[in-house]
Amino acid sequence: MTLQQKILSFLVPLGLLSAVLTISIFNSAMDATLTQQVVQIARSEAESVSRKLVAGVESRDESRMLRDLQVSQKVAGATHLMVLDGAGLVLAHTNVSETGRRYADPSFQKMMKAGDVHVIDEKGDHPLVLVSAPIWSAQEDRMNEEMLLTGQDTTEGQERMGTVVISVPLQGSLATRVRMIKQLVWIVGMIGAVAILVAIGLIRGILKPVGFLKRGTAQISRGEYGVQIPTFGKDELSELAADFNRMSRNLSETTISKDFMSSVFTHMTEPLIVIGADGLLQMCNGATLRLLGYGENELSGRGAAVLLSADPKAAGEAVNFRPANDVDAEFVTKAGVKIPVVYSCSLLKNNNGETTGSILIARDMTERQRLETAMRRSEKMSAVGQLAAGVAHEINNPLGVILGYAQALVRRLPPADALEAPLRSIEKEAVRCKNLVQDLLTFSRVGKVEREPMDINKSVTAALSLVKAQAKIGQIMVERELAEGLPLILGNPNQIQQVIINLATNAMDALGLAGTISIRTEALEDGPLSWVCLKVSDSGSGIPQDILTRIFEPFFTTKPVGKGTGLGLSLVHEIVKKHSGTIDVQSRPGRTEFCVKFPARRSGASSEVGG
Amino acid sequence: MTCLLRLLLILMLPLARPPGAVAAEGGGIAIVLSSNLKPYQEALTGIRDAVHQDISPQLMTDGEPVLSKDTRIVIAVGGKAALHSYPDDVVLIYCLAPGLNLAAKGKRRTIGVETSPPLQTMVSRLKQLQPAMKRLGVIWVSESVEKSLATKDQVKAAVGVEIVSTHLESADDLPKVLRKLKGSVDALWLPPDPQLISRANLATIQSFSWANKIPFYAPTAALAAQGAVAAISSTFEEMGKAAGKAARGVQQGTPVGGTVYPESVHTTVNAAAAKEVGLVIPEAIMIAADKVTQ
Numbered sequence: 040m041t042l043q044q045k046i047l048s049f050l051v052p053l054g055l056l057s058a059v060l061t062i063s064i065f066n067s068a069m070d071a072t073l074t075q076q077v078v079q080i081a082r083s084e085a086e087s088v089s090r091k092l093v094a095g096v097e098s099r100d101e102s103r104m105l106r107d108l109q110v111s112q113k114v115a116g117a118t119h120l121m122v123l124d125g126a127g128l129v130l131a132h133t134n135v136s137e138t139g140r141r142y143a144d145p146s147f148q149k150m151m152k153a154g155d156v157h158v159i160d161e162k163g164d165h166p167l168v169l170v171s172a173p174i175w176s177a178q179e180d181r182m183n184e185e186m187l188l189t190g191q192d193t194t195e196g197q198e199r200m201g202t203v204v205i206s207v208p209l210q211g212s213l214a215t216r217v218r219m220i221k222q223l224v225w226i227v228g229m230i231g232a233v234a235i236l237v238a239i240g241l242i243r244g245i246l247k248p249v250g251f252l253k254r255g256t257a258q259i260s261r262g263e264y265g266v267q268i269p270t271f272g273k274d275e276l277s278e279l280a281a282d283f284n285r286m287s288r289n290l291s292e293t294t295i296s297k298d299f300m301s302s303v304f305t306h307m308t309e310p311l312i313v314i315g316a317d318g319l320l321q322m323c324n325g326a327t328l329r330l331l332g333y334g335e336n337e338l339s340g341r342g343a344a345v346l347l348s349a350d351p352k353a354a355g356e357a358v359n360f361r362p363a364n365d366v367d368a369e370f371v372t373k374a375g376v377k378i379p380v381v382y383s384c385s386l387l388k389n390n391n392g393e394t395t396g397s398i399l400i401a402r403d404m405t406e407r408q409r410l411e412t413a414m415r416r417s418e419k420m421s422a423v424g425q426l427a428a429g430v431a432h433e434i435n436n437p438l439g440v441i442l443g444y445a446q447a448l449v450r451r452l453p454p455a456d457a458l459e460a461p462l463r464s465i466e467k468e469a470v471r472c473k474n475l476v477q478d479l480l481t482f483s484r485v486g487k488v489e490r491e492p493m494d495i496n497k498s499v500t501a502a503l504s505l506v507k508a509q510a511k512i513g514q515i516m517v518e519r520e521l522a523e524g525l526p527l528i529l530g531n532p533n534q535i536q537q538v539i540i541n542l543a544t545n546a547m548d549a550l551g552l553a554g555t556i557s558i559r560t561e562a563l564e565d566g567p568l569s570w571v572c573l574k575v576s577d578s579g580s581g582i583p584q585d586i587l588t589r590i591f592e593p594f595f596t597t598k599p600v601g602k603g604t605g606l607g608l609s610l611v612h613e614i615v616k617k618h619s620g621t622i623d624v625q626s627r628p629g630r631t632e633f634c635v636k637f638p639a640r641r642s643g644a645s646s647e648v649g650g
Numbered sequence: 651m652t653c654l655l656r657l658l659l660i661l662m663l664p665l666a667r668p669p670g671a672v673a674a675e676g677g678g679i680a681i682v683l684s685s686n687l688k689p690y691q692e693a694l695t696g697i698r699d700a701v702h703q704d705i706s707p708q709l710m711t712d713g714e715p716v717l718s719k720d721t722r723i724v725i726a727v728g729g730k731a732a733l734h735s736y737p738d739d740v741v742l743i744y745c746l747a748p749g750l751n752l753a754a755k756g757k758r759r760t761i762g763v764e765t766s767p768p769l770q771t772m773v774s775r776l777k778q779l780q781p782a783m784k785r786l787g788v789i790w791v792s793e794s795v796e797k798s799l800a801t802k803d804q805v806k807a808a809v810g811v812e813i814v815s816t817h818l819e820s821a822d823d824l825p826k827v828l829r830k831l832k833g834s835v836d837a838l839w840l841p842p843d844p845q846l847i848s849r850a851n852l853a854t855i856q857s858f859s860w861a862n863k864i865p866f867y868a869p870t871a872a873l874a875a876q877g878a879v880a881a882i883s884s885t886f887e888e889m890g891k892a893a894g895k896a897a898r899g900v901q902q903g904t905p906v907g908g909t910v911y912p913e914s915v916h917t918t919v920n921a922a923a924a925k926e927v928g929l930v931i932p933e934a935i936m937i938a939a940d941k942v943t944q
Contacts (some may be wrong), residue, residue: 183844184729187748188689188886190872 042249043242050238058227065223066216073212077168078157081207084115085172086155089203092122092174096130096200101138104131108203115207118167122174123151123202130201151202159209166209174201248276252283265291310370310380312399313387314343321396330403332373346370362386370401379404416592416612423593423609427479435476442469478606481537490618492527492640495535495571496560502539503558509544513552517543520559526639528571534614535637541607542575542633548598549579549631562639569639576632587626611635679897680740681707682715684728693727693746693890700894710734723897727890729844741900745893746886748842748869751794761906763892765842766869766883767915769798769813770805772839775882775917776867777809778935780837787814787835789827791845797909798841821846828858838866840873852876860926871918875943879923880931884912916940 040048088111095104108120112133121132127142150156150171157170175197185191251268258266266287270280304311310327314320323338331338331346338345347368363384369377382401389395445466452459503519510517528535539558546556555578563570582590589595591612596605611633615622620637679701683690686709694707708715710730717724723741726732732744738758744750745763752760766772777783788799802813814835816827824846831838838859840847847869856877859866868878871885884892892912899906918941924931936942 183848184684184746184748185687186849187842187844187847188746188870188872189687190870190876 043239043246046242047235047239051235054231054234058231061227062220062223066220069216069219073216074159074168074209077207077209077212078170080115081117081168081170081205082155082157082172084111084117085170085203085205087111088120088205089172089174092203093177093200096122096124096174097176099130101131101135105133105135108133111205115205116211118206118208120203120205123147123204125151125199125201127151147204150204160206166213168207168209169204170207171202171204173199174203176200245276247271248280252280255283255287259287259290264294310399310401310403312343312346312401313396314399315396316394318343320346327401330372330378331370337373367404368401379408412588417616419592431476431479434472435480438469438472438476442466442473445469475604475606478604478610481610490529490531493530493532493535494525495528495530495573495637496521496525498532498535499539499558499560499573501532502536502543505540506543506547506556510547510556513547513550515547515550515553516555518555518557520557522559522561525560525562525571526569528618528637528639530618530637534618538611538614538635539573539575541611542635545607546575546577546579546631548603549577549582551579554578563636569641570636571639573635573637574632575635576630578629579631581628581631582624582626584626587624590624591622678720678722678901679703679705679725680715680717680721680723681705681725681727682731682734683707683709684726684730684732685709685711687728689746689886690727692886693893696885696887696890696892697725697727697894697897699887700891701898723900725893725897727893741897743893743896743900745889749792749794749844751797760908761893761896761900762909763889763896764798764909764911765889766798768911769801770808771915772882773805773809773811773813775915776837776839776880777811779867779880779917779919779931780865780929781932783811783836785812785814785835785837787816787831787838788841789816789818789824789831789838789846790841790843791818791821792843795841795843818846821848821851824851824854828855832858832862832864835864837879838864840866840868840878842869847873856923860923863927865924865927865929871916871941874918874920874923877920877923879920879927879929880939881918883916883918884914885916888912888914918943 088107091107092104094100095107104122108122108131111117112120117133119133119137121137122130123142124130127147129138129140129142132138132140146158146169150158150169153171155170155172157168160167160169176199177197248268248271255266255268264287267284268280270277270284304322304324307324307326310330311322311324312320312327313322320338320341320343323333327333328335328338347370361384363382365381365383368380368382370380371377380401381404382399384397384399386394387396387398445462449459449462449466452462499519499521503517507517543556543558550556557574557576559574559576561572561574563572586595586597590608592605593609594605595609596603612622615635615637618637620635622633622635624631624633626632681694681697683694698704707727710728715724715731715734717737717740721737721740723743724736726734726736726742726744727746729747729750732742732747732750732752736742736758741759741761742752743761743763744752746765747762748765750762752762767775773786776786788795790796790799796815796817799813799815802815806812814831816831818824818827838855840855852873855866858864859877859879865879866877868874868876868881870883871881874881889912892910896906896910917935917939919931919936919939920943921931921936922944
């Protein structure tokens with residue numbers, strides 16, 4: 040039930056009750072007043088005629104009395120008048136047929152004995168008022184003494200000669216009463232209707248601001264802060280509306296600021312972490328969650344150490360609320376992977392200067408470290424390349440002389456000569472040095488070759504003919520899966536073939552005598568760039584994580600001395616880089632995969648796949 | 651012997667009278683009341699107080715009063731009692747019989763107790779109520795009233811109020827006289843005249859007074875409630891007391907005049923009537939009034 044209905048359900052019955060009471064009281068008052076008026080008129084006329092009837096009663100002259108009675112009947116509008124003697128005998132009556140009748144009922148006996156009596160006779164069709172007045176004998180002048188002394192009329196010394204009774208109908212007054220009641224009911228009804236309409240109008244007027252307040256509150260509850268409602272006048276409701284508007288404005292300003300701040304935090308690219316005074320995480324922004332792989336509410340309420348456990352010292356600085364700048368640390372992702380970061384920590388303080396927590400802003404250093412490593416490797420390779428070129432150039436000629444003489448001497452020795460073994464060893468080591476020099480020369484000449492549009496599948500096919508021959512020595516299976524319609528790349532076929540051979544050779548070295556080598560090519564779309572991807576994988580024991588970042592360094596090898604020069608993968612890396620490509624390696628026990636990507640040319644595609 | 655018995659019977663005859671038939675007398679004083687009316691009873695109280703005797707009264711409504719041989723003084727209360735025929739050898743003292751003047755009638759000594767105070771006293775009191783009053787109209791029918799107005803010249807000299815006395819042949823002349831007095835008097839005083847004062851005449855006078863803003867004053871406190879602005883009078887008990895004192899004076903042989911007045915005078919003010927006629931009664935007089943009706 041609405042407030043308006045409640046008020047009306049109270050007012051309407053109250054109004055109806057008031058109307059009924061008013062009409063009832065008015066009816067009673069009208070009844071009493073009109074009856075009293077009739078009685079008063081009858082009494083006045085009875086008293087008046089009683090004085091005139093003295094002589095007639097004394098002489099028992101009916102006609103004389105009748106004249107007076109008829110005059111009074113006309114004046115008072117009476118139905119009849121009559122004169123009774125002390126015994127109730129009708130001496131005269133306006134209806135002459137009644138003369139001589141004797142009245143003995145109690146009401147008439149009372150009228151004949153008492154001074155002024157009125158009764159209401161409701162026996163007939165129409166109610167009547169019967170009023171009696173005594174008829175006293177003529178008053179002596181002397182008897183005014185009592186009036187003079189007491190202020191009251193006296194009948195002292197007078198004889199009651201009879202009683203005059205006047206009968207006046209109440210019909211007229213009743214009709215008047217009914218008419219006035221009808222008018223009153225009509226007026227009360229109209230007033231009631233108008234009052235209800237006015238009440239509804241007033242209630243609506245009063246409730247209108249309440250309605251605005253209700254709608255405004257609903258809007259705020261829906262988050263529509265800052266909504267304003269109209270104010271009317273200067274009453275309490277208007278003040279309430281003004282207060283509501285003020286509250287709404289304040290709510291808008293503060294809440295929108297909160298949203299703004301939240302938006303800022305959410306869209307920050309750097310991780311931001313707020314730690315409470317109790318050492319628990321209060322807030323982590325989206326960058327933090329994205330970096331560490333947590334869900335939206337997974338970190339709230341957890342200890343800060345969950346992020347920084349890898350470095351207790353760094354975690355301590357944050358949790359123990361000590362300001363710090365550019366602290367190197369490692370965050371731990373949900374999967375347990377360490378991510379290098381640099382963070383700054385500042386303290387949160389309340390208005391009293393008390394520390395209530397700390398704020399950490401961190402930077403993900405993974406990419407930077409990768410770039411730095413790559414730069415170091417590049418510089419290192421550049422130095423190695425220059426050194427190798429110089430050394431190889433100087434060593435190559437003497438080494439050729441040593442190898443030539445050693446081979447010539449071996450050919451000239453007699454069988455089972457004691458010098459054969461040393462000379463064979465010189466020849467073997469000279470050949471190994473020559474190969475090394477050749478690798479160094481190849482390494483130093485990478486950037487100096489011509490490139491042309493080429494189909495990488497052809498290079499794979501050519502390289503595999505060499506690789507398969509070596510694989511047949513053991514039980515190594517070589518699988519290939521070459522994509523059709525690959526785009527051409529701009530490259531040097533010999534160097535690309537060198538890359539494939541080196542990666543396959545490296546894989547066979549990792550497999551030992553048995554295993555599977557898989558060589559696949561595929562086209563790759565990465566945004567606006569198109570790539571041709573060469574993937575070489577093996578089912579070996581995998582590369583340990585701690586050396587994974589070093590495998591492309593020159594002269595880095597895990598093979599026994601004399602088995603590898605440590606230039607194979609670094610040569611691959613250098614060739615790929617010179618071809619504007621990338622090389623990534625993913626390794627786990629049982630599977631190692633090198634992924635080499637070369638930029639594809641915009642037009643042109645290989646038409647066939649080599650087998 | 652027979653004569654002796656007859657004499658004895660004659661002597662015992664008074665004892666054989668019914669108790670109410672003979673006035674219970676004390677010191678030769680008999681009290682006769684016209685009726686059992688309350689004012690008469692109050693006067694009886696005053697009489698008993700003055701004569702220091704609890705004399706039982708005779709009521710005229712019980713029959714003819716019978717006086718004993720010892721009765722020397724009859725105190726009649728009310729006009730009917732006063733007009734009764736008493737032996738010539740008794741002194742008749744009457745009160746509460748306004749309009750009666752029995753002093754000049756017959757050989758019997760009569761002493762009347764006036765209902766109103768002396769004219770000068772009365773006019774002085776009226777002057778206090780209505781300080782601007784210069785001319786006071788007095789209308790009367792009973793001849794007896796003329797006597798009370800005999801001192802009007804002295805009153806004018808002493809109080810400064812001229813008494814405009816108008817005698818009516820009958821009460822029927824009242825409307826005509828009132829019309830005549832309009833504009834010539836500042837106020838009206840009704841003397842205690844039973845022939846003039848009736849309910850109808852009072853209504854006529856009140857309507858005239860209120861319509862023409864001419865205050866009218868009544869002779870008794872009871873009439874002040876009938877529309878008069880005020881009444882200057884004594885209480886009925888005081889009147890009875892004055893009658894009783896006159897009786898004692900007669901008994902003791904001290905000189906007592908033919909007319910005596912009650913010792914105290916009371917002022918009764920009808921504030922509503924004063925307001926109707928526009929009369930502003932001084933505050934001090936209102937405070938000093940014995941009774942104020944609204």
